[in-house]
Amino acid sequence: MTIADNIQRIQEAIEAACARAGRNPAEVTLIAVSKTHPAEVVLEAASFGLQHFGENRVEEAELKIPSVNARSNCPLTWHMVGHIQSRKARDVTSLFQQVHSVDTLKLASKLSGLCMEQGKQLRVLLEMNVSGEEAKYGFQATSWDTNHAVRDHLWREVEQILALPGIEVRGLMTMAPIVEQVEQARPVFTALARLCADLRQSFQIELPDLSMGMTDDYPVAVEEGATLVRIGRAIFGEREHK
Numbered sequence: 001m002t003i004a005d006n007i008q009r010i011q012e013a014i015e016a017a018c019a020r021a022g023r024n025p026a027e028v029t030l031i032a033v034s035k036t037h038p039a040e041v042v043l044e045a046a047s048f049g050l051q052h053f054g055e056n057r058v059e060e061a062e063l064k065i066p067s068v069n070a071r072s073n074c075p076l077t078w079h080m081v082g083h084i085q086s087r088k089a090r091d092v093t094s095l096f097q098q099v100h101s102v103d104t105l106k107l108a109s110k111l112s113g114l115c116m117e118q119g120k121q122l123r124v125l126l127e128m129n130v131s132g133e134e135a136k137y138g139f140q141a142t143s144w145d146t147n148h149a150v151r152d153h154l155w156r157e158v159e160q161i162l163a164l165p166g167i168e169v170r171g172l173m174t175m176a177p178i179v180e181q182v183e184q185a186r187p188v189f190t191a192l193a194r195l196c197a198d199l200r201q202s203f204q205i206e207l208p209d210l211s212m213g214m215t216d217d218y219p220v221a222v223e224e225g226a227t228l229v230r231i232g233r234a235i236f237g238e239r240e241h242k
């Protein structure tokens with residue numbers, strides 16, 4: 001299978017999932033997660049029409065993004081999907097147009113300050129831990145719908161983030177747990193979509209984006225409302241362990 005075949009297959013699977021859910025496929029953007037793959041491979045994917053790419057480590061992106069951008073025929077949008085260490089925040093605002101992994105109020109404030117300093121506007125998503133897995137980044141959002149303390153705390157943090165200049169909160173992101181059956185991931189996606197609807201209602205804001213779904217579970221994520229799917233292996237093949 002070539003990269004072109006893989007992209008075609010994924011686009012068909014997204015269309016099929018949209019048809020099952022009564023959604024318009026134009027609402028779903030495929031983000032090619034190119035971590036561990038060299039600039040040449042990214043350029044190949046871009047030559048088949050992909051315009052959105054995701055990276056999860058600043059150190060790797062620092063070398064790759066300028067090299068790809070310099071050689072690409074059309075402008076690409078770069079999405080940061082991995083955890084960001086505070087000392088790397090400055091590099092993030094200069095390399096990426098969108099950040100999916102804002103996981104603390106502190107990081108949001110830091111990015112806001114940097115954007116103000118650099119006179120730019122950054123699109124961000126708030127990463128939510130809705131599955132309750134401990135080893136996970138993200139705002140604590142497990143059982144926000146039944147636990148008042150969790151909800152109040154989360155709502156207060158979101159309120160402060162929404163007030164920050166320089167960053168535009170576009171929606172929510174989550175990582176589903178690794179499961180044996182893809183259906184087991186569905187409740188996590190449903191929960192993220194419900195949480196997003198609840199926040200829209202409370203704060204009277206749009207929050208158009210839901211970033212959820214990866215190689216093993218994106219059709220289910222699309223059925224549950226994903227607007228951004230982050231796909232690596234299904235496009236580029238298995239990654240070598242680093």
Ligand SMILES: *Cc1c(COP(=O)(O)O)cnc(C)c1O
Nearest residue numbers: 033056081214215230231232233
């Ligand atoms: C690597 C990664 C992906 C893509 O994972 P695949 O299973 O290769 O599709 C998506 N999101 C994040 C945050 C990642 O780190």
